Amino acid sequence: MSILFSFLLTFLLMTVCLPVQAKETDNLTGRAKNLPDSTEIFDREMNKRLQELQAEASSEGISCNDPRKLRILFHDLNDARFFIGSLESWAEDNSQIAKRELTAQQSVYDGVLDNGWIFNRLKLASTVKVNGQLVGTDKFGHFIDQGFEFYTPYRQSGYRMSTALHSSLGSEKGYSGGASTGTISYADAMANYQGILFYHALAEGPNPYFRCSQGKWTQIREFRWADYVDAGWDEGINCSVMASPEAQAKFNANLAKQGQTCPADTSACAQLNTRYAVFDEYILSPECRKVAKAPVGSYGSGKSPAVKSSTGKSGKGTR
Numbered sequence: 611m612s613i614l615f616s617f618l619l620t621f622l623l624m625t626v627c628l629p630v631q632a633k634e635t636d637n638l639t640g641r642a643k644n645l646p647d648s649t650e651i652f653d654r655e656m657n658k659r660l661q662e663l664q665a666e667a668s669s670e671g672i673s674c675n676d677p678r679k680l681r682i683l684f685h686d687l688n689d690a691r692f693f694i695g696s697l698e699s700w701a702e703d704n705s706q707i708a709k710r711e712l713t714a715q716q717s718v719y720d721g722v723l724d725n726g727w728i729f730n731r732l733k734l735a736s737t738v739k740v741n742g743q744l745v746g747t748d749k750f751g752h753f754i755d756q757g758f759e760f761y762t763p764y765r766q767s768g769y770r771m772s773t774a775l776h777s778s779l780g781s782e783k784g785y786s787g788g789a790s791t792g793t794i795s796y797a798d799a800m801a802n803y804q805g806i807l808f809y810h811a812l813a814e815g816p817n818p819y820f821r822c823s824q825g826k827w828t829q830i831r832e833f834r835w836a837d838y839v840d841a842g843w844d845e846g847i848n849c850s851v852m853a854s855p856e857a858q859a860k861f862n863a864n865l866a867k868q869g870q871t872c873p874a875d876t877s878a879c880a881q882l883n884t885r886y887a888v889f890d891e892y893i894l895s896p897e898c899r900k901v902a903k904a905p906v907g908s909y910g911s912g913k914s915p916a917v918k919s920s921t922g923k924s925g926k927g928t929r
Contacts, residue, residue: 757805
């Protein structure tokens with residue numbers, strides 16, 4: 611087998627097997643520059659998709675006794691295409707959404723990502739601002755696709771969230787991060803966690819998005835990204851970890867060249883440590899967890915009390 615053929619085969623297999631959200635994002639470079647908030651645009655799009663779910667569920671005659679099929683249908687309607695999350699693709703293509711766009715070579719990942727001769731020539735997931743937070747568009751793919759993937763172990767384990775989050779972080783250390791790009795993103799793991807909560811709240815729990823009315827699934831409340839997106843989605847606060855010491859050293863050197871540190875805001879980490887104390891090891895980075903917890907009740911996120919629960923919106927779940 612020729613060297614060229616081996617290279618092409620390896621590249622093809624890597625591309626085909628690349629996880630849905632294998633992109634990285636840089637929420638640190640250019641952090642101080644103003645970026646308009648796009649929350650309303652994202653809210654409208656998600657509610658549009660929930661209305662499409664309602665119409666399709668009615669068309670397919672999904673039973674009111676089967677919320678599982680409603681979850682599956684939502685995911686099927688919004689599944690990733692060509693390894694990129696559908697909501698991520700929509701955000702990247704939407705000219706109304708203000709974005710910060712970088713290649714790896716322009717970012718803190720210059721020379722850091724595994725197989726840099728390939729990945730350093732790819733465009734990173736853009737940074738957008740939602741609920742006042744700087745987040746990568748890839749996080750919305752994690753919310754929808756990995757949230758759905760890890761909802762299954764959550765439910766099958768009797769709503770034991772730690773079981774689902776252990777699998778979620780394992781994927782970040784493996785095929786979704788450490789073994790593909792060489793980066794372990796705790797912000798990805800946070801988006802996965804919030805996606806699990808969303809899929810449970812879709813048609814179950816005390817405050818679901820859908821209930822049955824006259825034998826049909828009907829949306830009864832609007833979706834708000836502010837109920838899910840917080841500083842834990844920001845890789846400038848919930849810092850990623852490089853899979854090798856060499857890559858971590860290069861990443862740190864790139865940060866130093868920019869005059870930056872991660873976490874960029876230790877007070878945000880303190881608040882996250884308080885809010886997510888039950889599951890911090892699975893969704894908060896080691897650097898963020900080093901920061902002392904903020905006083906209980908000091909986390910002014912404006913989120914509903916139901917979402918603040920670490921066990922899930924239904925109140926179910928154990929460590």
